Amino acid sequence: MIKTVDLKKTFIGRGQTVYAVDGVTTHIKQGEVVVIIGPSGSGKSTFLRCLNGLETFTSGHIMIDGVDLAAKKTDLNLVRREVGMVFQQFNLFPHKTVLENIVLAQQVVRKRKTAEATEKAHMLLQKVGIAEKESEYPIRLSGGQQQRVAIARALAMDPKIMLFDEPTSALDPEMVGEVLEVMKQLAREGMTMCVVTHEMGFAREVADRVLFMDQGKLVEEGTPEHFFTAPQEERAKAFLKQVL
Amino acid sequence: MMGAGLWIATKKIDYTWRWNRVPQYFAYVDESNVPAPYDARVVSLTRAGGTTKVKLAGESGEEGVFEVDNDSLRVSENEDLFQGDYLGSTSEWRAGPLSVGLWNTLWISAVSSVIGMIIGLVTGLCRISNNATLRSLSVAYIELIRGTPLLVQIFIFYFFLGTVLDISRIIAGISALAIFAGAYVAEIIRAGIQSIPKGQMEAARSLGMNVSQAMIHIILPQAFKRTLPPLAGQFISLIKDSSLVSVIAITDLTKSGREVITSTFATFEIWFVVAFLYLMLTSVLSQVISWVERRLSISD
Numbered sequence: 069m070i071k072t073v074d075l076k077k078t079f080i081g082r083g084q085t086v087y088a089v090d091g092v093t094t095h096i097k098q099g100e101v102v103v104i105i106g107p108s109g110s111g112k113s114t115f116l117r118c119l120n121g122l123e124t125f126t127s128g129h130i131m132i133d134g135v136d137l138a139a140k141k142t143d144l145n146l147v148r149r150e151v152g153m154v155f156q157q158f159n160l161f162p163h164k165t166v167l168e169n170i171v172l173a174q175q176v177v178r179k180r181k182t183a184e185a186t187e188k189a190h191m192l193l194q195k196v197g198i199a200e201k202e203s204e205y206p207i208r209l210s211g212g213q214q215q216r217v218a219i220a221r222a223l224a225m226d227p228k229i230m231l232f233d234e235p236t237s238a239l240d241p242e243m244v245g246e247v248l249e250v251m252k253q254l255a256r257e258g259m260t261m262c263v264v265t266h267e268m269g270f271a272r273e274v275a276d277r278v279l280f281m282d283q284g285k286l287v288e289e290g291t292p293e294h295f296f297t298a299p300q301e302e303r304a305k306a307f308l309k310q311v312l
Numbered sequence: 313m314m315g316a317g318l319w320i321a322t323k324k325i326d327y328t329w330r331w332n333r334v335p336q337y338f339a340y341v342d343e344s345n346v347p348a349p350y351d352a353r354v355v356s357l358t359r360a361g362g363t364t365k366v367k368l369a370g371e372s373g374e375e376g377v378f379e380v381d382n383d384s385l386r387v388s389e390n391e392d393l394f395q396g397d398y399l400g401s402t403s404e405w406r407a408g409p410l411s412v413g414l415w416n417t418l419w420i421s422a423v424s425s426v427i428g429m430i431i432g433l434v435t436g437l438c439r440i441s442n443n444a445t446l447r448s449l450s451v452a453y454i455e456l457i458r459g460t461p462l463l464v465q466i467f468i469f470y471f472f473l474g475t476v477l478d479i480s481r482i483i484a485g486i487s488a489l490a491i492f493a494g495a496y497v498a499e500i501i502r503a504g505i506q507s508i509p510k511g512q513m514e515a516a517r518s519l520g521m522n523v524s525q526a527m528i529h530i531i532l533p534q535a536f537k538r539t540l541p542p543l544a545g546q547f548i549s550l551i552k553d554s555s556l557v558s559v560i561a562i563t564d565l566t567k568s569g570r571e572v573i574t575s576t577f578a579t580f581e582i583w584f585v586v587a588f589l590y591l592m593l594t595s596v597l598s599q600v601i602s603w604v605e606r607r608l609s610i611s612d
Contacts, residue, residue, distance in 0.1 A: 122514050122517065145517075145520050146520070148517060148520045149519065152518070153518035155511060159514065161534075163533050173516075176521055177520040205612075207612065221519070225520060
């Protein structure tokens with residue numbers, strides 16, 4: 069599904085070169101739920117943003133369904149419509165109602181008819197449990213509701229894979245549960261997911277595989293049981309001691 | 313107090329207020345005499361409402377019907393007329409110079425606002441584009457226009473470009489205003505676009521939209537809403553700045569006012585009236601824009 073080969077991303081600023089992502093090679097298979105954890109600044113968000121081309125990478129390769137993002141002739145817009153993304157700050161479109169948020173890209177990008185797009189939007193709002201809010205503007209929704217709308221908006225494009233960039237980090241603690249519940253449901257339905265999160269409980273319960281990143285490098289990877297009970301690397305052990 | 317002070321002051325310089333002479337410069341009744349076009353006899357007079365139809369039979373067989381106002385009728389039935397004798401007169405309402413000037417100011421400002429908005433939008437987008445050439449061209453344009461007085465620009469447009477490219481004064485005037493406004497609008501639009509959080513563009517792109525789709529559907533509508541207050545200020549300025557085109561003899565409100573003053577010497581009255589008319593135009597625009605702002609604020 070997604071293969072990255074020696075992925076590198078460097079930022080150059082004030083004469084210093086920062087290796088945000090430093091040689092990550094991994095493979096996310098169809099239907100797999102991969103959770104990326106690591107300390108702040110470890111490059112996990114940057115890695116995720118590279119996967120749908122929001123961030124350009126310096127060297128290496130990303131293959132999505134056999135399409136190489138590094139190739140010059142690759143149309144990123146075509147790739148992105150197959151890769152859904154959910155942001156930490158929701159990034160709903162504030163000038164559009166909940167329904168319009170979900171319908172817009174279907175019409176503009178997928179060229180669906182209004183009726184078809186609206187039906188799809190209703191179905192998804194039902195699924196994430198906020199069907200009654202469809203004509204509200206995002207500002208009137210709680211953080212958890214906004215994030216569920218954002219998930220529905222991404223799902224409306226029928227993506228083959230969903231990327232979650234710290235989807236619960238900007239939420240009040242009591243709203244975290246409702247968003248995680250929606251994500252668990254997606255995982256059960258067999259959606260391929262790549263999740264950057266600090267929710268260790270979610271990682272342990274839902275992940276098929278955990279990637280631990282530090283200073284841009286992929287330090288350790290394995291099943292949740294292996295990672296949370298018997299990590300091999302010192303850095304991972306130290307991290308887990310802090311967070312668990 | 314101030315009113316009284318002004319009254320005393322004008323009394324002192326022996327100024328005679330003649331407000332009653334102002335209305336005729338908005339609209340007046342124009343009377344024109346209707347002459348017999350040829351030697352003829354009046355066949356019949358038929359009254360219809362406020363006018364009378366005069367039927368003439370010419371010496372050499374011509375026939376014609378002419379309409380004049382009842383109270384101006386000067387002929388009776390069977391009367392013989394020579395060519396050029398007046399049958400009577402007709403009167404009609406005509407727009408006076410102040411109305412014509414107001415109308416000209418209105419449409420000149422409207423046209424240059426629309427063009428200025430388009431120029432500003434395009435320049436604003438160029439200003440933030442990744443293309444270095446477009447970027448520096450738009451910066452050069454903005455700096456050039458903002459750094460020189462509008463009056464000088466109008467003179468250059470009219471005397472230089474007008475002569476070289478053979479364009480009329482009205483086109484020269486409108487272009488100068490539009491290009492002047494465009495530079496300011498560009499900066500307003502750029503600021504508006506840059507004030508939209510980066511996440512909005514990223515969200516739109518992550519859904520598969522290309523840059524122009526994201527701009528049209530996501531960024532510009534939000535930027536437009538934010539830039540409405542400064543844009544309103546800019547277009548109100550444009551209405552007022554349009555008074556400068558009177559220097560290249562375009563009959564706008566200011567020039568009409570000057571013309572009326574030369575024939576009436578009612579200097580004080582006319583300038584007050586002209587100021588009031590500008591105020592009317594600008595306050596109508598303010599009202600319209602604040603109405604749009606209220607409409608757009610439902611998503612706040």
